[in-house]
Amino acid sequence: MANSSGKKKKGAVLVVGAGVAGMQASLDLASSGYLVHLVDKSPTIGGIMSQLDKTFPTNDCAMCIISPKLVEVGRHLNINILPNTEVEGLEGEAGNFQVALKSHPRYIDLKACTACGQCRQVCPVTAVNEFNQALDLREATYMRYPQAIPRGFTIDRNVCIGCGLCEKVCLAEAVHYDDTAKEFSLDVGAVILAPGNEIFDPSKFDTYNYLNLPNVVTSLEFERILSASGPYRGHLMRPYDREEPAKIAWLQCVGSRNINACDNSYCSAVCCMYAIKEAVIAKEHAHGNLDTAIFYMDMRTYGKEFEQYYNRAKEHGVRFIRSRIHSIEPEGECDLRLTYADEQGQQKSEVFDMVVLSVGFEVGKETVELGKRLNIDLNRHKFAVTDGFKPVETSRPGVYVCGTLQGPKDIPQSVMEASGAAAGTSALLSESRWTETRSLQLPPQRDVSKEPPRIGVFVCNCGINIGGIVDVPAVREYARTLPYVVHVEDNLFTCSQDTQVRMGQVIKEKGINRMVVAACTPLTHEPLFRETLLDIGLNKYLFEMANIRNQDSWVHMKDRQKATDKAKDLVRMSVARAALLQQLEEQKIQIQQSGLVIGGGIAGMNAALNLAQQGFSAILVEKGTELGGLARCVTHTIDGMEVQPYVDSLIAEVKAHPGIKVLTESEVTSFKGYKGNFTTKVRVGSSLEEETFEHGVVIVATGAKEYRPKEFLYGEHDGVMTQMDLDEVLRQRGAGNGNDPAKWNRAIMIQCVGSRNEENPNCSRICCQSAVKHALELKKLNPAMDIVILYRDMRMYGLLEDYYTEARRQGIIFSRFDLDDLPKVESNGAGLKVTFHDHVLQRHIQMPADAVVLSAATLAANTDQLATQLKVPRNAYGFFIEAHAKLRPVDFSSEGIYLCGTAHSPKLISESITQSLAAASRAGSFLAGKTLSVGGAVAHVDKSHCAACLVCVMSCPYGVPKINDENVSEINPALCQGCGVCVSECPAKAIQLSHFEDDQITVEVHALLEGAV
Amino acid sequence: MRLSYPTNVKIVKLPCSGRVDVVHLLKAFEDGADGVYVAGCLEGDCHYQVGNLRAKKRVAYVKDILDKIGIGGERVAMYNLSAGQGPRFAEIAREMSEKIKQLGPTPLRKSGGSAKGVKLTPGTTKEEAA
The missing domain is CATH 3.50.50.60 (FAD/NAD(P)-binding domain)
Known part of the structure; x- marks a missing residue:
């Protein structure tokens, strides 16, 4: 198109x-x-x-x-x-x-720069280190942080004095002052x-005295203070006197939820959690008993398993003080006095050693x-x-x-x-x-399995990083004496492009079939040297690296002789291992170009539709008779978007797309295979017939449900309803049916029903905004209606805060309650009466109400059977567990299976759509490869030694080994992660991990200890 | 971070501390190592989920054997640290070297010679951080 x-x-x-x-x-x-x-x-x-x-x-x-x-x-x-x-x-x-x-000019040519760092060592200029939030200094020639990518230095010409020292010492000739x-x-x-x-700049506030008081820091500065690679090397210190603080306060909502000083009215969505984290980590860093206190308005721990994190912090002794800060004033030489108003409106003050401002985003x-x-x-x-x-x-x-x-x-x-x-x-x-x-x-690979080892050793000077400490020529000549070594040389920079070309020629000329590079770390450079081997038709596993820089010259600078001796030891170890290295085959297997999506709600439909739009086919399996899911119970979103027309058009689009097969009233009955090649049987419709599908990926979008409350007279009194019930009542009113909310004089909403309690410690994330959405709608229907929202923390995160502000502006009353003093709902004839504790008046109040609306929890759908079939994990509350909470939020740890929507955790419609697209993207990027390389450094079983004792089956963290038809263990190379746990557990030594076989490991130790006994 | 530590520590790279086998540790002592330690990820942070917990058990087992055969269980140790803990890496290297020096050469070694240390570590960034 x-x-x-x-x-x-x-x-x-x-x-x-x-x-x-x-x-x-x-x-x-x-x-x-x-x-x-x-x-x-x-x-x-x-x-x-x-x-x-x-x-x-x-x-x-x-x-x-x-x-x-x-x-x-x-x-x-x-x-x-x-x-x-x-x-x-x-x-x-x-x-x-x-x-x-x-x-913009960098003044250092990235193609030539090897990140050896000589330029920085000679740079005479000091400048503010912005990476460490100006808590320390850097040179004018710098790398933002040691792990930086692209790996190369840059010159800050704003502070550079143009002395030319870096240009002189750069043996790679990478420095170009005339860069444009x-x-x-x-x-x-x-x-x-x-x-x-960017983060909010707190210097415009008088209240916090940030510019004048060195021990008042921003949260990002505090992150750098805590960091092991930060300005204080991870030692908890305050800037003024570099003393370890004994009392630290965090002030929330700095630059957020406030418009007094041209700051931002929205909530920055992350500061509550990072403040708790910083307090907990600071306690871990502290040598004594660090006192931590977080001053906040609402604790917004609304994400997946955040509430438990908050609860654990309370158990660790982090103090949480609901308050508004009046000021920070200096106390003594460099301590800080915080003055604040507590929840009862009383002014209090307390002295701290250090104050962290939880600054927001903008x-x-x-x-x-x-x-x-x-x-x-x-x-x-x-x-x-x-x-x-x-x-x-x-x-x-x-x-x-x-x-x-x-x-x-x-x-x-x-x-x-x-x-x-x-x-x-x-x-x-x-x-x-x-x-x-x-x-x-790549050229075809030469088979070297029948050849005796012919090892080439390349020793790197790394400019003077290695050569300046280690006697490189001595190491080179030593390497010449080692078994199977047929070629040695040393290079100024072994990693430079011209060296790669020359190495290729030498390897070909001398018939080298194992390469050892004695240089820096395989972490950054192994892929480069492996590529050099691939380019000349050698298997990439025929390469070994001796780290004589990071593990030698850099850490033993004071004793050149010992460093040189150690370099020889490391080279001897690597050469010994290299002689035993074997070429390993990686096989290509086809990936089925389709995905199975389980769950036909908004998330599942969006995932299937996107997969189809990407050009893959999708099978959408829905348990119910209709597509649509929980969204069918929502009339509009808080920002006024009509949900039903959207769901209708989405269903129409999904059904019309030729790439999607929709199966309603269907359930997965069996599931087998591995990433790229799954086989699933689905029972379709009421006919009890099974259909079999072959597909490359799976997306789980099984959704969630609303908690049916057992408390607050729910189900006993007609005036008590959940937010979802109220949505239905409002919709029926539109159709002219039933209970007319416009006639209510007072509606009282109760938050956290079935959430944040002993039974379910999770926050359900969406109920605060449901309450505010419905409260605003009721106000619109009848501006004279009294609306009271009884809450524990109003979690109107991000831009939702605007609606919270609007609700208060419209006179909706928000009153906070504690878990140990819950509101009481009683029947009052046709109406209801609610008793609750008011935190400002410090007394109980009783109010009659026409309706009590319960913001009921969002609970996981029942997925017991599915979770067992797919072998994917769920948490104690039935929500699926992603591979990594931070960086792999839609992947399962089993590859080829993805997760989205409320099956992951409660979330808004827009968030579900985002996540479903994310799952489709992850699935699509896997499918797009068309083939999969498997094998290489994975475990393999020697059938003749296997006694089918099941030790491997039980020890594998990924459940990969299976006892096959021949009654021996079989490890699928497509699934093996290569950790080697089964290898070391196998009592019969029937399993080996390629590239890390027992002899390949022990030979290194043996070489190191040669002649010791 | 280029933090200095004793030169007698040499590293053998493994994909995960879960690959450390009892045999590897014992063979190192048989070859004359004075001390061996395993550096794995922090408990709960294993990239392969539980490898470091397996390694911990195996190290404990080897300790027991070394005690029984008179080499001394204190010559083997398990440490847990993350790739972000360069200073801790150097500290452990010093700590272990110091301990081994105090214990003197392994009874298996003929005589004299400098202390030999071996360290088995997963192929992560821990040693780079030091």
Whole structure:
């Protein structure tokens, strides 16, 4: 399908912003068959996430989980990273855009730079280190952080004095002071905007005294303070005197939920959780008993398993003080006195050693300018305008948005949106998939299995990083004496492009069949050297690396002799291992080009539709008689979007699409196979007939249900109803039926019914906005109606806060209650009366009401059978568990199976749509590969030794080994993750892990300890 | 972070500490190692879910054997740390070397010679962080 101008759509995509959202969108699209140009105005990718210490709610180290993504983006053949680059303009239309770009000079040539760091070591200039939030200094020649991608330095010419030292010491000749800006243009089919947000600058407030008091820091500064790679190396210290604080306060909503000082009225959606996390982690870092207190208005822990995290923090002794802050004043030399009004309105004060301002998000000025240049609409808060049913599309067709430009949000939500935006793009451009991508053309591999080992050893000087400490010529000559070594040489930079070419020639000339490189770390360089082997027709597993830099010259600088001796030891170990390395085959298996989607609600339908639009076929299995799911019980969204017409048109579109097969009244009866090749039997309709489907992926979208309350006279009194019941009552009123809410004098709503209690500790996320939505609607019907919402915390996160503000403006009364003093609902003739404790008056109040509306919990659907069939995990409350709460929010840990909608956790319709698109994107990028490489470094069973004892079956964390028809264990190479747990558990030693076989491991130790005994 | 630690620590890379086999540890002692330690991910953070817990059990088992055969269980250890804990990595290397130095050479070794340490670690970024 060509667009209006008749031109074929471009198979390339521009992604603007390389934070976690931009990276995810790029990875999905590049794997789906599109060429991605990833631009970022900074010299490196990674965004704000790279600056975080830990991440909630798993307390994973942020850098540990993001750095594999950085490396993946950096290496992907179809991601063209354009650092220091900005978008100047966008012409054209969806499918055929022309983008004008400008790259700012970096002064260091990335092609030549090996990131050895000599330039930084000699740089005499000190500048503020913005990565560490100005808490320490860096040089003018710098890398933003050690794991940065692209791996290369940059010169900050704003502070550089042009002394020329770095140019002199750079043996790779990468420094170019005369580098200039470059303007260029690209043709792309679509654009994804992921430029992120800035953090709010608190210096404009007098209240917080941020500029004058050094021990008042922002939350991002505190992240750097906690970080092991931060300015204080992870030691908990306060800036003024570098003393460990004994008392720290967090102040919530700084720059959010407030409009007094031209700040932002919305909620920034992440600060409650990060403050709790920072308090918990700070306690772990502290040597003494650190006192932590969080001063807040509402604790908004609304995400999946966030409430439990909050509860655990309370158990850890983090204090939570509901209050409004009046001021921070200096106390003594550098302590801080907080004055605040508590919930009863009483003024109190307390002294702390350090105060952390939980600053919110805002769209930066440069991003607003970008939005104008790209001609997309921004809302009054400067976030990109999107339609609730098209949550990743901007006002300009073909331009998608994800991450915090779409609205304030946390990492998993950003990652989902990124994949969602990729799904939209992939559906738009599917006709041009694989048209602009690059692929490696490799020569056939030479079989070396019958040859004796002929080892080539390449010792790297790494400029002077290694050569300056280790006696490289001595190591080189030593290597010559080792068994099977037929060639040795040393290089200034073994990783440079010209060295790769020369190494290839030498390997061919000398018939080398094992390569050892003694240099830096395999983490960053193994793929490069393996590629060199592949380029000349050798198997990539015939390579071994000795890390004589990170594990030697860098850490033993003070003793050159010992460092040289150790380098020889490491080379001897690697050569010994290399001699035993074997070439490993990876087989290609076909991937079935279709997906099975389970659940026909909004999420399942969107996932199936997107898969079909991407060009794959989809089978949509729905248990009920009709498609539509829980959305059938919602009339409109809080922003006024009519849900039923949307569901009707979605159903029509799904049914009409030739790529989708819809099966209603259907259930999965059996499921087998593995990623790429599943076989599922489905019982269709009432006929009890089974149909069998072969498919490559599965998307689980089984939805959720509303809790039927046992409390508050529900089911006993007609005036007591749930929010969903009220929706029905309002709809019936429109049809002229039943109980007319317009005649009610007073309606009282009770929040958290069946949520946040002992039985179900989860927050159901959506009920606060349901209550506010319905309260505003009732007010519209009858402005004289009294509406009281009894709540525990109003969790109107993100831009929903505006509706909360509006509700209060309209006189809707919000009164807070505690779990240990629940409201009481009694029958009062035809009406009801409700007794509750008012926290301001400090007494119980009784009110008559015509209706009591219960905001009932959202509970997981019953999926016992399905979870067992698919072998996918669920949490204690029946919601499915994703592979990683932060970075893999729609993947299951079993590959080829994905998750979306309320089956994951309660969420809004727009959020479900985003997640369903994300699942379709992940599924599509897997299917698009068409074939799958399996094998390599995986476990294999020696049948003759296997006693079928089941130890492997029980020890495998992924449930891969199976006892087959021959009554021996069989490990499917497509499923094995290569951890080796079964290998080391197998009592008969019948299993080996290729590339890490027992002899390949022990020979290294043996070589190291040669002659010791 | 280029944090200094003793040169007698040498690293053997494995995909996961779950691949560490009792045999690997015992063979290292047979070959004359004075001490061996396994560096795995933090408990609960194993990339392969439970590999480090398996390794912990195996290390405990080897400790028991070393005690029984007179080499001494204190010569083997299990440490857990994340890839973000460079300083901890260097600290462990120093701690373990110091301990082994105090214990002296393994009874299996002929005589003299410098302390030999081996460390088995999953192929993550821990050693890079140091």
